[in-house]
Amino acid sequence: MKTSDNPLLQEFNTPFNTAPFSIITEDLYEDALAKAIKIAQEEITLITSNKEEPSFKNTIEALDKAGEKLGRISSIFFNLNSAETNDEIQRIAREVSPQLSKFSNDVTLNLDLFERVKHVYNKRDQLDLNPEQLTLLDKKYKRFSRNGALLDDKQKERLREIDTQLAQLSLQFGENVLAATNAFEMHVKDESKLSGLPESALEAAKEAASSRDKEGYIFTLDYPSYIPLMTYADDRELRKEMSLAFGSRAFKDDHDNQENVLQIAQLRFERAQLLGYDSHAHFILEERMAGSPEQVNDFLNELLEKAQPAAQSEFDELQKFAQNHKDFPIDQLQKWDSAYYSEKLKQQRFELDDELLKPYFKLENVINGAFEIANKLFGLTFKKNAEIDSYHKDVMIYEVYNEDKSLNSIFYADFFPRKGKRNGAWMTSFKSQWKEDGHDSRPHVSIVCNFTKPTSTKPSLLTFNEVTTLFHEFGHALHGMLANTTYRSLSGTSVHWDFVELPSQVLENWCYEKEALELFARHYETNEVIPQEYIEKIKAAATFLEGMQTMRQLSFGLLDMSWHGIDPSQIEDVKDHERTTFEKTDLYPDVPSSCMSTAFSHIFQGGYSAGYYSYKWAEVLDADAFEFFKQKGIFNREVANLFKDNVLSMGGTEDPMELYVRFRGSKPKTDALLKRAGLIKT
Template sequence: MNPLLTPFDTAPFSKIKNEHFKPAFLAAMADARKEIDLITENSEAPTFENTIEALDFSGQQLDRISSVFFNLNSAETNEEIQKIAQEVSPLLSEFSNDITLNEALFKRVKTVYDKRDTLELTTEQDTLLDKKYKSFSRNGANLAEDKKKRLREIDAELSKLKLKFGENVLAETNKFEMHLTDEKDLEGLPEGEKEAAAQLAKSKNKEGWLITLDYPSYIPFMKYAKNRALRKDLSMAFGSKGFHNDDLDNQANVLRIANLRHERANLLGYKTHAHFVLEERMAETPEKVHAFLSELLEKAKPAAEKEFKQLEDFAKELDAIDRLEKWDGAYYSEKLKQKLFELDDEKLKPYFKLENVIDGVFKVAEKLYGLQFEEVYDVDTYHKDVKTYRIYDEDKNLVSLFYADFHPRAGKRGGAWMTSFKSQYVRNGENVRPHISNVCNFTKPTESKPSLLTFNEVTTLFHEFGHGLHGMLANTIYPGLSGTSVYWDFVELPSQILENWCYEKEALELFATHYETGALIPMDLVQKIKESATFQEGMQTLRQLSFGLLDMAWHGTDPTPITDVKAYEDKAFEGTNLYPQTKKTCMSTAFSHIFQGGYASGYYSYKWAEVLDADAFAYFKEKGIFNREVATKFKDNVLSKGGTENPMELYKRFRGAEPKIEPLLERAGLIKKVG
């Protein structure tokens, strides 16, 4: 018997074998297709219940199998699972396309959508109807056959171009090596970084040391290496990926991708690709994004220029550098930071024993939302490191099941993420509660020491638990709108806001005690953490804004007249330059976020979510960081609502107004706090 095809509440991890997955996927897809057929073949007139609601509740078994499988592929994988992933991913894409392009299904959805004003739907139902309709219309369901054909051609070409763009960037990254044989050239590098460079050389049967364009090699060299000429060589190689007029050049790919996206948007009735994307974001329009970026730029630029002047003066005083170049920035910033803040992670780690930090984030959630956490041992897991908890409210009602997987191992990818093994929804009068998981990679305990976290890891744990709370506290009717099923520029609010408690004395007193002595973390250390967090924030903000402006330049206007990628990029960067420009470098040709990944017209959202979380936390600070009234408003209007309403409406109901930019600017030290 295939355990994935037998109804289950908690995932039956110990019973699942790799050979169960593909048959389970095929069977669940066949069942989901039958569910779609039942909707399309229904002889009754289309209604919200028999079409939209039925569609949202279809394929639930397939969703659960997918969530189990793809989390295992990230958290406990092996070659066999990876091979299965390559086999089933195209089948799932095809299944998704079959639904989107199902004309009979769209006809029923459109019938309900066209009479929505007469249906007396709740806000949540109205949102679901809108979302389902757009999942068809935004993928060409309304187009005439010849335009559908062209849309499919564009999508096919774009998928190949994006792949080619990424392949070129990867090939350029792998092609470059800086081979050093004189140890003097490594002056300034920490011993661990030297060792890594020597190990890399040895792995390629070379003497000495190898430095590459991979981040773990590139960043430490740029930050610590004293040899300025070598930093320049490395910086120029990094900045010119895909810009050598050779077979790995990406200039033609950039132009073609931008033009195809524009044509696709026009086909679907939108002015530009940005207009198409932003329709489904909080920002709504390119005009709003430009206004947002311009306002931040106006506030950040004076601070950035002041910080840059301080860095220039410091470099001149230290090494008689007359003109600060891009390859000097990281090196002198690190030196200046060390001079201004005597802060060492090794001093902080004893106060952040992993078990204490987990207990701390639970206590914060208890004080804010009245949650009770009980570790349980009767839930099946996929690895012995995974801990499980049942979470209850103050009336002892089950809120969620929570899986915590916090240590690295061979079958687990790096990074940190939140996922869901089971969505929350209401059906037949039952509020089905979610199963949520946090996965991180923190140092394992040794024989002599427990797992001790860096401060950055503490904020990571709080961040992911913030996403977790968004899933756990979900309270919607439809699974398609539950938990983290929200706009891209809203989803980081619950995670980013929880990080703020890590800097507050009242919260740290709950858990930051020395693992040996039990002594509370000294507040002067906390103060240094806070102060160093805003170091060169003006320059960092300007850098982020420049990327957002470049993204909007490519996607928020008609790209057909552009012929020179570098000249167009320079124009987009005009208002954000601090360092002298270099002719031989170009960012666009390696800007994978927007030309290969999913950030086209969305790069601004990093800063957008920061504005939300700073403004929201200012409300907590004003009333008290554990004020239950504010916390309840945040839970009821943000955490529990998922994607049931426009996020700006939800935010305004919590805060009483739209978010203001000032709290972010104050937190970042870009303006002085008023009052």
């Protein structure tokens, strides 16, 4: 195929240069990626063959721009591999990932290129560079020095082998989790076994069965199906069956990930050692706010010490409540009882449950509420555009404008589960922001979630947890939308990994505030604004079982560090290692057939290896930041502008702590988080 015949390799003749999904067929990707790699290689050759003395412009800026087409095509392809995949896309991903890994290695191990970068880096004090340029130079230099440029030829070859293997293993890990998730279904024919389940969950399960040409009800491991059953089903055996299926995904089944976990951990360790680091965590954390594994472990253990007494007390209370429940008493609280009895206790204590709140959280209203809050804070407006191509009919697309009517971004929103879409929620982009020759190229940002679908009788009504999830991902999206940097690689969410969750987590706070809720929380049938008593109950329930929730998050962070902060070569059994790690955080009895590591996609497929702690780290930042908003008013434009100008728009152009202090006036303190969580007295 000629380059001119492949639309992926041409300039997109589309509104706002958006991806032309309707004319991109699967057979185009391999050809496009192969040719884009070749184009990128030629761009690198132009830099290295330049006879002029290396300068910031002809080397560092040129390097940042090199591979632009490859990056764009890769973004489109791998976003689809997460949100709309199939066997063919997965096959292509397995084929092209090693090629992309090889190209990346070819760049970072290119001695001629490194010599030019090093020449500029060594003269940086004489170049009168601004902070963004200095950051770009530092990052480009470290990209080489931290990825093998200083190794000998034999070591470089081994590094290439490791990176190729890791790319393949990571893909295989994700495919196995998706396949294991899709392989399970619970088929219930007798409606009497489903007592306790709300009408909306029954209707969705009935439609799921009908779509598979079956009678009765079908439940899957997709969150909108799994969570209502675990929360409301009175039948303990059904909850147990679902819990065991979820907990054993890719563990001792047809899609077993145990060997992949061991290999990924070992290869990451070997790679770190090759580069002169004690462990993968030492390598990763050198470029994070936290700085070192010791600091991360100290941070996690400090919070653990504060949370443990509260968590144990909450667990004991929940167990006593379950043992004395008037309708469904049990002897011992198990993992499959957690959501069910927690919900019952919450209803008793606060007279509040998801089914009471869901009518006030129609998806379209929540989306519009997020938009209105973005308008009040940052002056953004959103205009739906049905003419822009999308990769699935469920995806909604918006043009986003600034207060001066200039285009801010294109926003994609993909909310419902389907077979080719992985579980969970995430933000991504199809195109980043940058400036060149006076032109500001605006970003194309996407959020992907898995919310309850509309049924034949009801619109999509969100649980309160789904509302906060939408706001969380929208916070990430705002970080991308409000990007205002010169260089592609520093734009938007291209920040230290333990800083990236601040914009997302801070936006969740608006979901608990009366002024914000009244903008969008309206009954889907009567349009009645959510009653004040419900708002007060939402706020009161915000710290319900917070000690247990904190322990759960800390256990994930500690598990991540246990895989990546040590030499894993002595780990022979994935489950045994995990069991040992969880000993100091587990409240529930262990389930021998369950294993988290084999489905822990954040750290073995996503970008959170040695970084899962950052969710808790960012909670410290977000609690401290929102306290500032609360002091001045949650829609105070002065504070919002400080946040936009010093955090959201700056991307990775400067040290994140400096940016935070410029916004807040001081470094963050853990007190705000501990008070909000109810772990210390106010």
